[in-house]
Amino acid sequence: MRDAAVGFHCPDCVAEAKRTTRSARTTYGGLRPTNAALTSMVIIGINVAVWLSILVTGGSGSRLLDYLELRPRGFCDLGQGLINIQVGQATCTSHGATWMPGVADGAWWQLVTSEFTHVQVMHIAFNMFALYVLGPQLEMVVGRARFLAVYLISALAGSALVYAVGPIYTPTVGASGAIFGLMGALLVVLLKMRVNPQGILVWIGINFLLTFTVSGISWQGHLGGFLGGVAAAAVLVYAPRGPRRTTVQVAGLVALSAVLVVVIALRTAALT
Known part of the structure; x- marks a missing residue:
């Protein structure tokens, strides 16, 4: 990893991003961001604001938490x-x-709000640090809009798997689904670039080891987010070059989102 003004950069990702320096587009068709950390910092700000709101309204006993967590x-x-x-x-x-x-x-918003909700200090600290490290790298390679799409689809995929197979009365919170999605997305990008993915594989391995060995962690959210990030990134990086690449990417991301909506709708029908 290489120190940057904000966050850290993967040297290979930097090289890939600079490969077409004269272009206003990233390697995979997105607009080249002037500040690749901006989106991640905004997301971090939203998470911290929600955490502080829960903290001042009662912490784990906050009524706001009851509405935001995924149940x-x-x-x-x-x-x-x-x-x-x-x-x-x-x-x-x-x-x-x-x-x-x-x-x-009917509290469908919990599928999204739970991914921006934390209660414990260590939980939000770890997730936001991971976003601070991983987010700018991915945004630098795919562009801001595509990065945001990967993040949100990963978050929704994590929530969808929790909703589909998780305990029906146990609440779930945290941005971990989206963070695992970023790990999966970076893995796909590095493989497409034919770069040694050892660094991100270590991140993924350690985090999945903790997921399945530490009690109280939602493996459904982590696995769902990871698979969502892998699928979203694959759509972006393997879309054929040319004037229709953006159309193919958008269609693929919409199709992924539609699949998640169908999973959520089927689970809702089963529970009601």
């Missing part, structure tokens, strides 16, 4: 660790209990 199905919180999964929101609130909304009950 496949809602339930009635009776307090003192007791819940009721048989009643709906109206009955729950009419008896003075607290309703915890879920995606299947």
Whole structure:
């Protein structure tokens, strides 16, 4: 890794980005960013703002957290660790209990907001550091709009797998799905560039090892995000060169998003 004004740069990624210096486009068709760290810094700012909002409104007991975290199905919180999964929101609130909304009950926004939500300091610190390191490298090679598309598709893919096969009453938060997506995307880029991917493979290996050996970590979110990032990056870097490359890339990313929407819709139908 090479120190930069903001974040760190992979020397091979720098070389690839400079290969067509006179072009206003990146290697894979995106507009060349003047500041490759800008998007990552904005995303970091959003995550920190959400974390601070949760912190000042009660931390793990924040009502804001109840609305932002990903919960496949809602339930009635009776307090003192007791819940009721048989009643709906109206009955729950009419008896003075607290309703915890879920995606299947209409809280679809949780599929996205949960990827910008953190409670623990170490959780947000690790995720934002990873974004700070990995994000600028990918944006430098694919451009800002394409980088943002990879990030959001990875985030949605992580949430979709959590929603599809995760525990239906266990809340999930964190940008880890999107971060794993960036790892997967960088792996695809390096393989396409025929560059030794050893560095990113070490990152991926360590993080998956922690995912499956440390309790309390959502392997569904990590795996889903990784696969989403791999698929999105493959669409971008393997699209044929030429005047229709952007059209092919957009169509591919839309198709990936449509698949995720179908998975979410099928799971919602099953839960309701």
